[in-house]
Amino acid sequence: MAYLVLARKYRSTTFDEVVGQEAISQTLVAAIESGRIAHAYLFTGTRGVGKTTMARILAKALNCMSAPGPTAKPCGKCEACLAIARGDDLDVVEIDGASNRGIDEIRELRANAIFRPARCRYKIYYIDEVHMLTMPAFNALLKTLEEPPEHVKFIFSTTEAEKLPATILSRCQRYDFRNIPTPQIAAHLKALCKAEKVPAADDALFRVARAAAGSMRDGLSLLDQLLAAGQEITDEAVIRLLGTPPEERMTTMADAIASGNAAGALGELNALLESGISLSGAVGALGELFRNLMLASACGPASELIELPDTQRQAVAALAGRFSLPALVHAVGLLQSLERNVRSSSVARALAEASVVRLAAADKFIDPQSLIARLEAMGRSPASATAPRAAMPAEGEKKKPLTP
């Protein structure tokens, strides 16, 4: 038997089951129960957050044959529900906007929309990636949206709502899908592992969920890869798959930075690269660590904004105490721009090393106290404003303003 990917095997089939989009589910259920059904819906959000899943559930709710009218609880067993779930129902037409973007396709849609549905209540057109349509296609679609036949419903989905013409937007009921929070993705993955009877470590699943960055589909496809590779899901297996450095290594590096030990931090970077971690992977992980340190310093280590399993929060809290908040803010900014530059630069490694040295020797570059003193002095004597190295502390000044 062919292996069925998790995303298909465990696709949510009811409004209650769609992970992370509870607010949208509730609104749609309330609308269906009170009979306030729109002619056109627009689902926006990044990929893999449940737009197509929600569209199919909505289509089933509108067309389920086990109920006398639209129902918030489609049966999932009638011919219509089954066909919609497979994506091949006669009355629910799924169109990929990216490959059917021209006026001819929309003209054909309009010509067919006139005819009543074959067996269900509504003829439903689901256009995915609707922003890809050409302008003439949008204009043709608009004519149908302005005067839709009673039996026609539209569901559009897009990752780029800002590319839609205002005339289309104004005729749709819009639902913005949020990125799914990491703990919710992790909990869902855990439930699936249980259903698949595969042992999985919580930390490993949390790491997968974090890498999915809000997209359930990405989380599931990573889990698919892990399941294909082995019997058990361990943190080591996930680290290997993702090519991200383990936290302990990053913590060691940040520890060297906190001590002003540039050589130690560079050595750690080198060791990471030699172990097969990519430069952008290492820089990304360092950026993430410093973001967590900044959040721990600003909001406390228990903050929900810090996406880490509890086991790693303690290390982050301890490390955060060794930097001042301004130093952490500076580090986050520096590492963010480094992440961008590393992708496009031919001297990426040198840039990364320069940033690491700069962080470890931050006091040589910015010392807020001496900077303020110098700015005040500049106010008194404008001539010194042009002096080079004005922000550099003089020799013999305090060595480590980063550490309290």
Ligand SMILES: [Zn+2]
């Ligand atoms: Zn049904």
